[in-house]
Each structure stands twice: as structure tokens, then as C-alpha cells.
Amino acid sequence: MVSVGALRAHLVAAGLAGRVSTSREKSLHSYRLFAARDPRQTLGLDPEGVWDADELLKLMADRCGVSPDPGQTSGQDVIDPDCTVAALDAFAERLGRAAQDRIPVLLGTGHPHRLLGFYASLAAALSAAGCVVLTPAYGGYVDMPTRFGVRRHNLWYVGGVAVVRPAPGAGGAAEAAEALGTGAHTHSPLPVRAALAAAAEHGGVLPRLVVGDHGFVCGAGQLGIEAIGLADSDDPAVFVAEAEGSVSVAVPLDDTVRSDYYRPLTRYVLNRAWLSQ
Template sequence: MPTIAAPSRSELIEHLLRTRIAGEVATPRENNLAHYRELANGNRYYWLGLELGDRWSDEQDVLAVMAERCGVDEDPEHRQGQDTIDPELTVDGLDRAAALLRKAAQDRQRVLVATGHPGGLLDVHAQTAAALSAVGCDLVRVPLGLTADEGVVAQLAGVAMYERGATLWHTHSPQPMAEILTALPQEGEELPDLVIADHGWAGCAAQFGVETVGYADCNDPALFLGENEGTLSVCVPLDDHVINPRFYEPMTAYLLDAAGLAGPSPLV
């Protein structure tokens, strides 16, 4: 895949809207509200590895944070139909993430990159891992033989993922990340200085106290709540599985350019 030029902020926003990474996204309002309700009712599947206690037991409070940090419709009476992600908030999140990537590069930090959404975000993460490795960051090698949720923790193109039955799986579970972060000290390895991930991989790392950048869709409120509380460093709102994963290329180019890193150079 060739390197592409980084778009300007306005060009990226136009692209996000056109490809529905933001703006009117595919995730329906009904699904969003159902997930907010499940989180508020204490269903830990929707907590994505964070410990939220009883602080978010009112789904209207969850909706308010999602309107502020993700850009969904703030009207509680909007129960059905389309929902939205604010592209300005997406780019703001990328800018905050870029600042952490820039610091990681300057300090040659130890970085762990992971995804629970290989069908959508693998290339985003692989390009980020490659760019950080190219400037001397120490990419964490996942210890061999780790198992979680009846599968194994794999690593491809510098990105940790969940594999089961010789297939990379979409998973919200925090358990694979928990296995990594527990195993590293046992093998005499330090924890990462920075994690870049999504889903339960990001939530678990943040709960472990590691500085974390997480990508999240509008039906995954936990990471936005984690950012709101200061547990998660940055949460970038986006549709995490659009119809063509190559739609994310301009977004990744913008992120890496803002971080002062080389353009996309995927290892896959």
C-alpha cells in the first residue's frame, strides 16, 4: 500500500463524513441506547475492562457524556433511527492521541498496540506500530503461549489480537490484555509506557494504570466514560467497522503526520 499524503483538518472532516466514519454512522440509535442501558445496569460486558462501580447507574448520565465526547444526539426522546458521531470530536481526539504518540517517539517509549477489531482497525494499528518502531520505540512483544476466552493471544504486524480456531476474532473482552499485562512482569519485562488499542484491550490497559489511547464507536460508551473520569488518556470516536477498511487511511495519515512520524508504512 503506498504512502498517502496527510489531509488537512477540513479535508479529513469531509472524508470522515463522506465515508461515514463520522457524521451519520451506520450504528442505529436503538443499538446505542440499548448498550448505554446495559452499562448503566451493571452488565460488565459493556464496561470493556474498566471498573465503573455504581457511578454510571443512570443511563441518562451516560447519554450526556456520549453527547459531549462522541457527538450522539443528546435528546433522550430520540429513541429510533439514525445516530451521529461529531467529526470535529474525532479529529480533536486524533490531535490528542498525536500528542501522546509524539511524546512516545521523543522518549523512545515502550509501546503496546492491540485491537479487538481486526476486521476494521488492524491496518490503522499496524501502520501506527510501524511508524513508532521506525523512530526507535520499543514495541512490546507479547509473551508466547498466552490463552484467554478459549483462544490464544496472537501478534501480527506488531499488533496484539485474539485468535481462536486459526481465525482472528472480533472481541470486546478485556481478558487478552489482562493476560499480557499480567505475564510481562512475570517474564521480567516492564509494562508498556503507552497502549494504543480499542474495545476491552484499551479499557483493561487503562484500568491497569497504563497511559492509553483508545478508539471507540458510539455504541461502546465505556471508553468515553473512562476518558471522562481520567482513567483513559484519550478516546477517539469513530465508526470502528466501515464497509472498506481503506477508508481509514487518510485518518491514519493525519494522525501520524500530527505526531511528527513518518507516513503510513504497514507491515501487513
Template sequence: MNSPGRAALLAHLTSSGIAGRVATPRENNLLHYRLLADRDPYYLLGLDPSREWTAESVLELMADRVGVSPDPGHRAGVDTIDPELTVGALDRYADRLAAAALRRETVYFASGHPLQLAGLYQRFADALRGYGCPILRAGDGWGYDASTRYGTKRLTIGYSAAFGADGSGDVAALEDAGGPVHSHAARPIRATFAALAADGTPLPDLVVADHGWCGGAGQAGVDAIGFADCNDPALFVGEYEGVLRVAVPLDDGLEPAAYRPLGDYVLDRIEAVRVVAGS
């Protein structure tokens, strides 16, 4: 593994579009901020904010935590993610993973962006398993009928989004007949936790996820860390309110290869923290 240093990672984040000037348009960001303030369930990502949020206060938070333009008069066009904020959050994200490795915690991985992020999460799962962490696979096969603009679609939890070094998949995602799909839903993590509780199985110590998988886990009281785009304000609200441990700002819709240097950086920091701790 050839891990980038901080300066090299900052350069990669900007050149790849993970941060800096990103593809998510400003008008989409502002729409989502308003919909979260309206408490639209699709944009709450499984969270139930404890305070009242307005579109204006969400924008202020996102400017502070993500680096979008703070100008309310900027209504359309390009928006930004501050790469320094991305790396700062990545450091906290990696430190929480390192703590899991040191304590050999049980960790659950899931993604609402499986085509983009599952491969990255699988790398983290492989590393944590190597450090002695049990990687939880739960909920496989649970499903429900979801209403979409194209009619009702059967969605089930599956583990085909990414395969690890041992040939197994450790990243849960919703799947339809064609394979893993994008989802904001928190319903699958809630159902998974309910099934674990019914069986007398402890909930995971840590959930590594995004979208509703992450928000729903945090709302259930489980430590959760996640990636979130600048049009996904709910996870940053959750972090601000102390419900989520870490929300990392980045463009979450790029090709998987774009995230490889980011993964190298996180894995290198996990190992460095373990060495310092004497593990």
C-alpha cells in the same frame, strides 16, 4: 504519504461514514448505555467506573464527547458522531503518540476490531519503531476457552492481524481457528500484564488499542489511548474519569481502506510535533 488537511479530513470522515451520520443505530446506542449503567461486564470493556452512572448520564456524556443526539426521546433510527469531536480527539491521540516517539517509549498495540483497525495500528507501530520506540510483542499464544452462543471456543492471543514493513505483526488480537476475531474482552490484556510482571518485565509506557484491550490497560494504570464507536460508551467514561488518556469517537466497523486518510493525518501530526520539538 499525502496527508489531508483538517478540512479535507473532516470531509472524508463524513463522506466515509467514520463520523457524521453513522451506521450504528440509535436503539443499539441506547441499549449499550443502559447496559454500561447496569455494569454489565461485556460493556464495561475492562473498566471499573468510580462513580455511579445512569443511562441518562451516559447519554449526556456521549452527547458531549461523541456528538450523539442529546434528545432522550430519540429512540430509534440514525445517530451521529460529530466529526469536529473526532478530529479534536485525533489531535490529542497523535500528540500522545508523538510524545512516545520523542521519549522513545515502549508501546503495545492490540485490537478487539482486528479486521478493521489492525492495519491502521500497524502503520503507527512501523512509524514509532522508525523513531526508536521499542514495540512490545507479549502474550503470544496465551489462550482460554470462551463461552459463546455457539458453544465453547478456544481463543488465543496472536499477531497475524497485520504485518509491518519488516514482515512481522505487531498488533495483538484474539484468534480462533479461523484467524483474528472481534472481542470486547479485557482478559487478554490482564493476562499479558500479569505474565510480564511475573517475568520481571516492565509494563509498556503506552497501549494503543480499543475495546477491552484499551480499557483493561487503562484500569491497570498504564497510559492508554483508543478508538471507540458511539455504542462503546465505556472508553469515554474512562476518559472522563481520567483512567484513559484519549478516546477517539468514530465508527470502528468499516473497511480498512476508509481509515487510511485518518492514519495519514495522525502520522503527519506526529512528525510535525517532533519537528517543532527539535527531535
């Protein structure tokens, strides 16, 4: 069992919280893009509030622990590990209730290279507890904007977790290399929209909880489906969604560290949710 103290120490030592790899410049740029309603940063969310860059900085300081000083414009960002631990506790509590109620769940990630193992462990534990882990639109097509232009992707499920991969013949070697083995990195809400639309159109079961990151949680929350997930200090949309009530829990942490660094978080969450086997 991972204690709170051990988890907190690990978060800082692994760069998951404390001083993280995300630069202050990148975070502030993301806040400005969100304030301008750039879809690369809204992640499928249509916020209710105005949320200018100053308001976003205050929100991120409160939810993540980044510096509230607008004059600090360079260096590395900071995530308060106590904010991370508190959010992980809330995240685990919601998973525990989902397992107790045996509700249908959908899991998905736009960071498969880093976070697939974390979500796959949750999917396995929820399934063992009697939840139906949904896989709608398996193999279906999703046309998504990428840095290479609009490309057709397939929606796949790996260990019960939704990811996207470039469709055969839809892209070049760069995209294929990016998605090798697990899936492609994406912030888009289109994959979760495709999954939910397929379930609805074919009379399937809709999830009562979506677990994931980026567009998976913001896209689901915008459609009125409860969502919980992880978000970095340069992902303001997830925290705005939490503040406005369309996402139930947003866990602040660096989402780009080595995949094995998330294993203590997995153990902590499963223990707190009473899902350890």
C-alpha cells in the same frame, strides 16, 4: 499530507463520522447495559461513578456528538466530525510524545478485520522512531466468553498488534471463519490482562502506553497503564474511562467501515505526530 478540512470531509463521506451505521437503538441499549454494569459493556472498566443511562447519554453527547434527546430512540446515530478531529489531534500528540521519549508501547485491537492496518502502521512508525513495540504472551492461551460460549483463544501479534484467534480444536467452523486471516472480534479485556500479566511474571518490560480499542484500552487503563484508543458511539465504557481519567484519549468514530477508509486517518495521525516517513 491530509488537511483538517480534507479529513473532516472524508470522515463524513466514509461514514466514519456524521451519520454513522450504528443505530440509535443499539447505542441506547449499550448505555443501559453499562449502567447495569453488564461486563459485555464495561470492557474491563470498574467505573468510579454511578453512571446511569441518562448520565451516559449526556456524556456521549458531549464526547461524541450524539443527540442528547432521550426521546430520540430510533434511526441512525450521529458522531460529530469536529469531536473526531479534535480527539485525533490529541491522540496524535500523545503518540508523538511517546516516540520522542522512546517509551515501550503495546498495541491491540478487538476489530482486526477493520482496524488492524491502522494500528499496524502506528506500530511500524513507533518502532522506527525507537520505541519498543511489545509482544508479551505471544501464542499464549486466553479463555474468553464468546457468543458460542467460553472458548480458548491464542494471543497473536500481527504487524506488532495484539489480536486473538481461536485455539486449534477449541471451536467450530463458525469461529474459525470469523477469525480467518486476521483475528477474532472481541470486546474482552482478558487479552490485554494476559499480555500484561505475562510481562510482569517473567520480569519483562511493561508498556508505558497501550494503544487500541475496547477491552485493550479499558483493561489497561483499569490497571493503571496509560491508554489511548478508538471507540464507537455504542462503546460508552471508553468514554467513561476517559472522563474518569483511566484512558487519556478516546477518539469517537464508526469502527465498522471498510478497512481502507481508515487510511487517511492513519496519514493524518502520523503527520500530526511527526512520525511520517
